[in-house]
Amino acid sequence: MKITVIGAGYVGLVTAVCLADIGNTVICVEKSSATLDELNRGMSPIYEPSLQEMLQKNVDEERLIFTHIMEEGIKFSDILFVCVGTPESKVGKADMSQVEEVSRQIAENMDSYKLIIEKSTVPVNTHKLIKRTIKRYARKNLEFDIASNPEFLREGFAVHDFMNPDRIIVGVESKRAENQFRELYKPFTDIGINLIITKNAAAEIIKYASNSFLAIKISYINMLADLCERINVDINMVADGIGADKRIGRDFLNAGVGYGGSCLPKDIKAFINIAESYGVDFSLLKETEKINKNRINQFLEKIEDNLWSIKDKKIAVWGLSFKPDTDDIRETPSLDIIKRLVDAQAYLMLYDPKATDNFKKLVPENNQIKYLKDKYEALIDADALLIITEWKEFKEANLDRVKELMNIPLIIDGRNIFDPEVIKNKEFDYYSIGRDPVKSDNEEYFEYIIKKEDSNIENI
Ligand code: UDX
Numbered sequence: 001m002k003i004t005v006i007g008a009g010y011v012g013l014v015t016a017v018c019l020a021d022i023g024n025t026v027i028c029v030e031k032s033s034a035t036l037d038e039l040n041r042g043m044s045p046i047y048e049p050s051l052q053e054m055l056q057k058n059v060d061e062e063r064l065i066f067t068h069i070m071e072e073g074i075k076f077s078d079i080l081f082v083c084v085g086t087p088e089s090k091v092g093k094a095d096m097s098q099v100e101e102v103s104r105q106i107a108e109n110m111d112s113y114k115l116i117i118e119k120s121t122v123p124v125n126t127h128k129l130i131k132r133t134i135k136r137y138a139r140k141n142l143e144f145d146i147a148s149n150p151e152f153l154r155e156g157f158a159v160h161d162f163m164n165p166d167r168i169i170v171g172v173e174s175k176r177a178e179n180q181f182r183e184l185y186k187p188f189t190d191i192g193i194n195l196i197i198t199k200n201a202a203a204e205i206i207k208y209a210s211n212s213f214l215a216i217k218i219s220y221i222n223m224l225a226d227l228c229e230r231i232n233v234d235i236n237m238v239a240d241g242i243g244a245d246k247r248i249g250r251d252f253l254n255a256g257v258g259y260g261g262s263c264l265p266k267d268i269k270a271f272i273n274i275a276e277s278y279g280v281d282f283s284l285l286k287e288t289e290k291i292n293k294n295r296i297n298q299f300l301e302k303i304e305d306n307l308w309s310i311k312d313k314k315i316a317v318w319g320l321s322f323k324p325d326t327d328d329i330r331e332t333p334s335l336d337i338i339k340r341l342v343d344a345q346a347y348l349m350l351y352d353p354k355a356t357d358n359f360k361k362l363v364p365e366n367n368q369i370k371y372l373k374d375k376y377e378a379l380i381d382a383d384a385l386l387i388i389t390e391w392k393e394f395k396e397a398n399l400d401r402v403k404e405l406m407n408i409p410l411i412i413d414g415r416n417i418f419d420p421e422v423i424k425n426k427e428f429d430y431y432s433i434g435r436d437p438v439k440s441d442n443e444e445y446f447e448y449i450i451k452k453e454d455s456n457i458e459n460i
Pocket of ligand 1: 151152153154155156211214218251252253254255256257258259260261262263264322323
């Protein structure tokens with residue numbers, strides 16, 4: 001089939017490349033000339049495993065072309081995927097200006113029937129606003145359909161998730177639109193992937209509902225982790241136990257410093273606002289947000305508890321991206337943690353396998369902040385090591401070398417990447433999230449525990 005994808009950002013580019021790779025001919029419209037130059041050279045402007053190779057292959061085999069001319073894109077196909085950004089506005093709502101702009105351009109350029117598909121995450125009933133805009137600006141009285149086909153791509157797994165979806169959700173309002181989707185997604189339904197045909201409003205809600213449920217799971221396990229720390233139970237054992245229930249599932253039950261990224265935080269806020277605009281109070285999501293925001297404070301308290309004074313201490317930080325296998329730092333927990341440590345006058349040595357360049361743009365080097373190109377270099381004379389993103393190379397670090405390089409063998413693990421038993425044997429002072437603190441024989445630690453137990457007794 002011939003397909004047009006409007007927007008070559010994270011969602012649009014992955015959609016365009018993957019639809020080309022399953023045999024369609026795809027034109028992708030991108031207004032940023034810098035991005036377009038890279039794409040036309042077969043270079044992917046975003047880092048996603050296997051995206052670069054797939055992009056190059058489909059450009060070489062002429063199934064994928066890029067343009068900045070919207071008219072060319074609109075006239076190329078009757079299937080138009082709208083993949084432009086819906087960033088968070090200042091009041092926590094989704095900024096729909098790019099979607100409206102594209103809807104108007106489609107109206108002004110369409111010369112035949114069009115199936116206009118919302119791929120970006122959009123508030124419920126956006127399909128009605130797109131329809132109104134097209135009717136308002138269309139030059140000719142042409143037939144068209146609006147549909148919703150939300151994406152469920154995780155950063156770092158975007159191509160994998162597109163090519164191996166748990167299900168494909170499609171909201172349609174006509175049999176014609178339904179038939180076009182059945183043809184387009186036949187390569188997936190032929191291998192048994194579930195194509196769920198529903199109404200537009202339902203499809204729009206499903207996207208927000210999925211993301212916010214994932215966030216609820218994360219805040220739930222983080223809430224449990226706080227209890228586990230006080231009763232010396234390993235949160236991962238609890239997560240394994242509840243996650244073994246198929247109705248719950250183990251995924252998204254990893255306790256840590258909380259969720260970040262360009263989707264979960266934004267979608268939760270937008271969903272709360274959408275509900276409130278219909279007079280419904282999403283208090284459960286507000287609590288989810290609150291628990292997540294507080295993870296930063298709790299992690300900093302853990303640092304203070306175990307470092308004592310932070311001032312003038314040399315602290316190594318492993319992990320700046322909001323999750324592994326991405327260079328994306330949007331809403332990353334590391335940003336707040338590092339800003340607070342700088343305010344506390346610590347000296348920071350930062351390392352991340354991919355996200356350093358992006359992070360540097362927000363937090364430039366200065367006399368308190370150094371960026372290192374190697375995780376071990378970041379450890380030299382460090383009084384503590386903080387793990388904020390669970391990159392594979394951190395899990396595989398040589399702990400003997402880590403201990404040798406550090407001034408004090410103190411690790412505060414915000415993503416539970418190490419096994420406490422292994423750490424115990426290496427005689428580290430080790431703290432993680434929701435697991436009994438494992439310490440070597442250390443006067444300060446036992447004084448600290450005695451002080452805490454005394455204060456608990458006083459409170460009884
Ligand atoms: C998410 C959704 O998973 C995806 O379906 C949607 O399309 C876009 O938003 P993404 O933001 O890329 O994807 O990352 P995800 O893997 O969901 O992780 C989001 C955040 O949650 C990360 O900061 C991650 O560290 C955190 N997380 C994830 C946890 O803290 N614990 C977990 O168990 C899982």
